Amino acid sequence: MVKTTVYLPEELEIRLDAEAAATGVSKAELIRRGIAMVLESSQRPRNVRPLPVFNSGRSRTPEELDEDLYQQIKERAARR
The missing domain is CATH 1.10.1220 (Arc Repressor Mutant)
Structure with missing residues (x-):
């Protein structure tokens, strides 16, 4: 908190x-x-960005994908 x-x-x-x-x-x-x-x-109105698309043309580690998803979820939760 x-x-x-x-x-x-x-x-x-x-x-x-x-x-x-x-x-x-x-x-x-x-x-x-x-x-x-x-x-x-x-x-x-809430500015809701779509979840990131993971077709960026480069390989990403599972940790990078997890971090991107975590950041998106955290941003959406902060707007609620």
Whole structure:
């Protein structure tokens, strides 16, 4: 995970504290869930590149193929 600092208005901080206490879910988890909800409902078009085609005319090792696929999957996951 990556640490990020977020500044909240006092009213949101109070409500967040109350929700965390009432549900037993950490404030950090509630914030993560809220961000995920916003991103999932976003209407912004996603730039999805097709998976790489492995007919480049040169031989590639299985490790190179795995790395390319891993990078593509990682990029797509970051946009979700």
